[in-house]
Amino acid sequence: MATPEPATEITPLEYMKKADEQWAAGNQRYAAALLWKAAEATFISLAQERGLDLDKLHQDYMAEISLTWKRAFAKSQPPIDYTGDADPAWNLDLRKPTGLIPLAKALEEDHVAPKPSYMSYSGFLTTAFLLHDHALMDVVEDYELEYAYEDARKCLVGFHGEPA
Amino acid sequence: MSLHNPGWERAEFHEARARNYRRQAELLRERDGDNDSAGILLYESAKQCINALANQWGSNPTSTGAKVRFLRNVAEREPPSLNLTGNWRAANRLHVHADRGHLSESDFDRDWESAQTFIEQMLLIYAGDEWSSQSERIR
Numbered sequence: 683m684a685t686p687e688p689a690t691e692i693t694p695l696e697y698m699k700k701a702d703e704q705w706a707a708g709n710q711r712y713a714a715a716l717l718w719k720a721a722e723a724t725f726i727s728l729a730q731e732r733g734l735d736l737d738k739l740h741q742d743y744m745a746e747i748s749l750t751w752k753r754a755f756a757k758s759q760p761p762i763d764y765t766g767d768a769d770p771a772w773n774l775d776l777r778k779p780t781g782l783i784p785l786a787k788a789l790e791e792d793h794v795a796p797k798p799s800y801m802s803y804s805g806f807l808t809t810a811f812l813l814h815d816h817a818l819m820d821v822v823e824d825y826e827l828e829y830a831y832e833d834a835r836k837c838l839v840g841f842h843g844e845p846a
Numbered sequence: 847m848s849l850h851n852p853g854w855e856r857a858e859f860h861e862a863r864a865r866n867y868r869r870q871a872e873l874l875r876e877r878d879g880d881n882d883s884a885g886i887l888l889y890e891s892a893k894q895c896i897n898a899l900a901n902q903w904g905s906n907p908t909s910t911g912a913k914v915r916f917l918r919n920v921a922e923r924e925p926p927s928l929n930l931t932g933n934w935r936a937a938n939r940l941h942v943h944a945d946r947g948h949l950s951e952s953d954f955d956r957d958w959e960s961a962q963t964f965i966e967q968m969l970l971i972y973a974g975d976e977w978s979s980q981s982e983r984i985r
Contacts (some may be wrong), residue, residue: 740952747955783956805932808960811953812935821942825911826935829918833931 694720694727698838699845710827715774715817717834721810722779724841728795729785736781743784766818776817782807799840806837857901861972864894868965881954882947885940888961892937895968896920902972920971928967929960936960 701716729736768776786803789795798806812830816822822830871887874880896913899920900906907913914934921930936957943949949957 744952747951752951780952783952801926801932802929804960805929805935808932808935808939808957812939815939815942815948819942819946819948821946822938823911825914826938829914829931830935 692719692723693842694723694838695842695845697723698835698842701835702845705831710824710831711817711820712769712772714813714822714827714831715768715772715776717831717838718776718810718814718817719774720838721806721813721834722782724838725782725785725807725810726779728789729781732788732792732795734785734788736779736785738781739784739788740781743781743787767820768818774817776814778811778814796841798837800836801833806834809834809837853901853904853906856906857898857972860894860898860901861969864891864898864965864969867891867894868962875958882944885954885958886944888958888965889937889941889944892934892961892964892968895965895972899968899972920968924967924971930964930967933960933964933967937964 697716697720701713701720704710704716705713726736729739766776768774786807789803797803800806801809809830812822812826813834816827816830867887868891871884871891874887875884893910893913896917897907900913900916905916907916917930917934921928924930937960939949939953939957940961943954943957
């Protein structure tokens, strides 16, 4: 998948604000989708600021995965091209860009990049991925979802501050 | 460690299960190439690690929700760089994958690594606390 365009139309803060509104209204799944979008936009901006190409990062990362694991993956059930059943009315592009995993690794090693104040980049990304999973498939239990939302939000506030 | 304390006995039981499930998960992946079953076993291993530490600390969380709440307490005590909560969520994604088969190769590989890190760190915390409590008793 090509590197997505920067999220110029809606800023992470705007996504956060909408997410909070939906969370307060009891629409947790929609809120998870919106917070994922805020996290995605944040990671893409970080890559762009550093001139990092997500596709190139992804290709390098895949080359690193050992042959043993590649064989294991090939023998397993093929992954479903799961588009989930997210509500089209949300009008959100929930396709996940490639290259975020090696990006998080690169950011961990970058001594200049701003750090999420609350978790590592890797932890922030996994948390955001879980919110993405939930947005697509409604799979995360309430207790886990509440903490994941809270943690991702704390990271986002660390980067962008509180939404107005 | 005393065998007369039921909490410690439970802790040892869960620690052994955690190690066994992880070993079986690795075998499934390496020998049989069965990522899906390996992933669910690694998730179970991660849960057993939480149980072992909780038992050692005198609690016995039974529901997964209670385990997660206990883990948050542990994560607050430990350095954030351990990324305990984030790595637990990677194990959680392996669990979801067992049902939905949604992880790509790169996602699965990365979540596998993170779940392994979680298990290793939890077992280290467990071992460190066991050593401390034994030293306390000797003194």
